[in-house]
Amino acid sequence: MQVNAMEKKRIQSVVMLIVLLAFTYGAMVITQYNVVEGFVSIPKAFVWGITSFYPTASSFENLPGILMQLGRTVLTSVAATTIAAVFALFFSLFGSKVTKVNNVLSVVSRGTATVFRNIDVAAWALILLFSFGQSALTGYFALFFVSFGFLTRAFIETLDEVGASSIEALRATGASYPAIIIQAILPSSTPQMMSWILFMVEMNIRSATLVGILTGTGIGFEFDLYYKSLDYNTASLVVISIVVVILALEYASNYVRRVVL
Numbered sequence: 001m002q003v004n005a006m007e008k009k010r011i012q013s014v015v016m017l018i019v020l021l022a023f024t025y026g027a028m029v030i031t032q033y034n035v036v037e038g039f040v041s042i043p044k045a046f047v048w049g050i051t052s053f054y055p056t057a058s059s060f061e062n063l064p065g066i067l068m069q070l071g072r073t074v075l076t077s078v079a080a081t082t083i084a085a086v087f088a089l090f091f092s093l094f095g096s097k098v099t100k101v102n103n104v105l106s107v108v109s110r111g112t113a114t115v116f117r118n119i120d121v122a123a124w125a126l127i128l129l130f131s132f133g134q135s136a137l138t139g140y141f142a143l144f145f146v147s148f149g150f151l152t153r154a155f156i157e158t159l160d161e162v163g164a165s166s167i168e169a170l171r172a173t174g175a176s177y178p179a180i181i182i183q184a185i186l187p188s189s190t191p192q193m194m195s196w197i198l199f200m201v202e203m204n205i206r207s208a209t210l211v212g213i214l215t216g217t218g219i220g221f222e223f224d225l226y227y228k229s230l231d232y233n234t235a236s237l238v239v240i241s242i243v244v245v246i247l248a249l250e251y252a253s254n255y256v257r258r259v260v261l
Contacts, residue, residue, distance in 0.1 A: 055240065069221070074245065080140050080147055
C-alpha cells in the first residue's frame with residue numbers, strides 16, 4: 001500500500017511538471033519570446049547599467065527635490081496604512097470566529113477583506129483615476145484599499161489564534177462584549193497586529209513608487225520624469241534613494257519587533 005501511494009504521488013508530480021512545461025512553452029510561443037536572446041541580453045543590460053545608470057555630481061543638485069517627494073511618499077504610505085488599520089480592526093472583530101457578533105457580519109467582513117485584498121494596488125490606482133484623476137488622493141486610496149483588505153484578513157487570523165479560555169471566563173462573569181474585547185482580546189493580540197502594520201508600511205512604500213508613476217505624484221512620478229527625459233543619472237539617484245529609505249525602514253521595523261514587541 002505504501003509503495004503504491006508513493007508511486008502514485010511520483011506519477012502525479014511528473015504529470016504536473018509536464019503540464020507546467022507545456023504551459024511555459026505555450027506562453028513562449030504566443031508571446032514570441034526567445035529564451036536565448038533573453039539570456040544574451042542580460043550581460044548587455046548589466047554593462048549598460050554600469051556605464052550609464054549611475055548618479056553624477058550634477059544629478060545631486062536634484063537631491064533636495066527627490067528627498068521632498070520621497071518624504072511625501074513615505075508619509076502617504078504611513079497614513080494609508082494606519083487609517084486602514086483602524087477600519088481593519090473593526091471589520092476583523094466582526095469577522096473573527098472568536099469575536100463575531102453573528103454569522104452574517106462575519107461572512108460580510110471576510111468577503112469584503114477578500115475583495116479588497118485580491119485586487120492589486122495598480123488595478124486600484126487605475127480604477128480610481130476615473131474618479132480622482134492624477135492626484136495624491138488617488139494614490140492614497142489605492143494604498144488604503146489594499147492595506148484595508150490585507151490587514152483585515154491578517155487581523156482576523158490573529159484574533160482567531162487568541163485563546164478562548166480567557167474569553168469564556170469573562171463571559172461567565174457576565175462581562176459585556178466591549179469589556180471582553182478590551183480586557184482579553186486586544187492585550188493578547190496587539191503585538192502581532194503591530195507587527196502586521198509595520199510589515200504593511202514597508203509594502204506600501206514599495207508599492208507607492210509604482211502608484212506614483214500611474215497617478216503622476218510622489219517619488220514614482222519623479223523617477224518617471226527623469227527616466228523619460230533620458231536623465232538616467234538623476235533617475236538612478238532616485239532609485240538609490242528609494243532603496244536606502246526602504247532598507248532603513250526595514251531595519252527600524254525589525255528593531256521595533258525585536259525590542260518593543
